[in-house]
Amino acid sequence: MELSPLTPLKQSGDVLFLMLGAVMVFAMHAGFAFLEVGTVRKKSQVNAFVKILTDWSVSTVVYFLIGFPLAYGISFLKPADELLKAAQGYDLVKFFFLLCFAACIPAIISGGIAERAKFWPQVIAGAVFAGLCYPLFESLVWGRNASFLQGLFKSIGGAEFHDYAGSVVVHSIGGWLALPAVLLLGARRGRYSHGRSHPIPVSNIPFLALGSWILAIGWFGFNVMSAGNLEKISGLVAVNSLLAMVGGVLAALVAGRNDPGFIHNGALAGLIAVCAGSDLMHPLGALATGAIAAVIFVYGFQYEQEKLRIDDVLGVWPLHGVIGTWGGIAAGIFGQTWLGGIGGVSFVSQVAGSLVAVLFACVSGFAVYGLLKKTIGIRLDDEDEFNGPDLAIHKIGAYPEDNIR
Template sequence: MTGLKSSADVLFLMLGAAMVFAMHAGFAFLEVGTVRKKNQVNAFVKILTDWAVSTVVYFLIGFPISYGISFLKPASDLMGPNQGYDLVHYFFLLCFAACIPAIISGGIAERAKFWPQVIAGAIFAGLCYPLFESLIWGQNASMLQGFFKSLGGAEFHDYAGSVVVHSIGGWIALPAVLILAPRMGRYVRGKSHPIPVSNIPFLALGSWILAVGWFGFNVMSAGNLEKISGLVAVNSLLAMVGGILAALVAGRNDPGFVHNGALAGLIAVCAGSDIMHPLASLVVGMIASLIFVYGFHLEQEVLKIDDVLGVWPLHGVIGSWGGITAGIFGQKALGGMGGVSFVSQLAGSLSAILFALASGFIVYGILNKTVGIRLSEDEEFAGADLSIHSIGAYPEEHVR
């Protein structure tokens, strides 16, 4: 029976890992559908390359930093008595770590150099993200979580990564976007000139893939079969639907807002999906969607920050909202399971913002001063596809 349980847990987490791995195709299609045709190949190659590099650095450096488990031992020891559970646990959590460069990719699209971004992604997935992960979920959690408990009476609660994954990724992206500066022609003499998306079906496909994979992201965060929660599944569903409906109204039927609204709801519910009431999750998703619709406008048109996919409001701000809202709607008085503190949730969310901003400004600041992170004007005008990969998304168009 013990062996059967171990095998079931390995299979459970392996299925979750496959679902979250598939989400990276969603990141790719969401970006490909948003950027111009001359930058579509770059989006595909960039996200796949970031995934591959993240796999290696998180295996060798990141996972040992986070959980104190090294895989530099014989294969027989890696299997151990639990059917290699640590290995598939690494695979599952790798999918979270690799989200960081995938999130950043959407913000810096169309004007970033290829290899400097690969280097930055490796640093974030192999070092920066694991350091914060270790303080919330991993081997060093007693340090920071002890502080939060003394401050608010409960540890910081982030069941599936609203803060640890999404907020960190979105707030790291902000320094990159600011240092890169806007794309050519995006703002001229202080006036905004929006650049239209290239492919609504690809954008929609990316959103759908992400939404389906998200149920692996959230539900399989239980870690093993006996802890699976139907509450997490339904909370994720209703938060996603709340995000869609709110974006439909606030975004005036705009397909970009509707499809990103689904993601806004899912990002916000990650932290408290195991403790909130389903109706509270619906409200959380609706508010998250409104944050994105109006936050995107504020970012692009008022602050004039050229964040191509709006990853700062979508992942950064809404990820922080998700962390804070677990401390509100997780309370028993509002139908939640309890055991959370608003003060601790606020403190944890703010600590992630500070950590991410510091990491982003340091890494991108150094890369910008040394190797440079932006394409030349000629390369940007020609497009990243031809400038970096020497081929366009539709090669027959270049045949003479």
């Protein structure tokens, strides 16, 4: 069949559209870095920057060679001219875009295990997650194996599991993978002692705030460009993302009693929660989704740290894991037509899909980190932890002039 003269233009537009989305989500990794740098102590700031960039680089290679082919059945091991034949290289930018999602997994985990984890074991764990574990789950929801799991959800709930931009596939998986790592590592030295909690103050509120802002801006690429091409772009997704973020900020402002850490993470809580149903909800439903998410984070973080005594440095389990799960469920609530949503979504399927992700991530996390702990170890020794990972691992601090005598 003869192609329309406009076909190359449309293909070019789609390639550009998705490439711009990929760049925006790529920029979010700077947000992950600054959020962690601002939260950890000065002796751990260099390590945070290096971890995020290294995990990104390793994730790129393993997702290119293994993960993307596993999830979508598309291999790039062919001549370059053949790679361009398919819609002017659309599959290549699709890989770039979805790589940014896959690389979020080790970036999320990095914040939970900060300040006491060995460097190379975490790089290995990140490679396994980005190259194998995450793509496997991705294939079951979005990819080439989706018919099996989605068919199961449809049979029990009347509709497939809906996760438009990854509340569950990305954030819940990342947060629940982090929980086993944090538990197996144990708390930082001095965090809990003599039966009491001793909170460790953050090092830099402006860096923490900068990280939140970078993430929030990039999130519009994360959500809006999940459309995949220009024809499917949705203004509803953009506005729902905005209102969920604002709902998160305002709720965290009240629940967190003006605490800047809660406020800036509240914005992220709202954005995480709205990913799944951002294409379905009414904007007021998105506002409520984000507000509830922020309240979950504020009280969930306090409960995790003080009651459960889990030293999850950035609170990635409640922020990404629990709120990602809430996002999947929220799509099944606020996506309903009687609440102003578009419909076509099942509450039962959303709960089932969200819980399957929790189970998958926990089993994968305990398996990978348990094996690493028993073989090469995952925690710095006491002296290196006391000196800090910057000096112990990278041989330089964040402020080298301070080391001059």
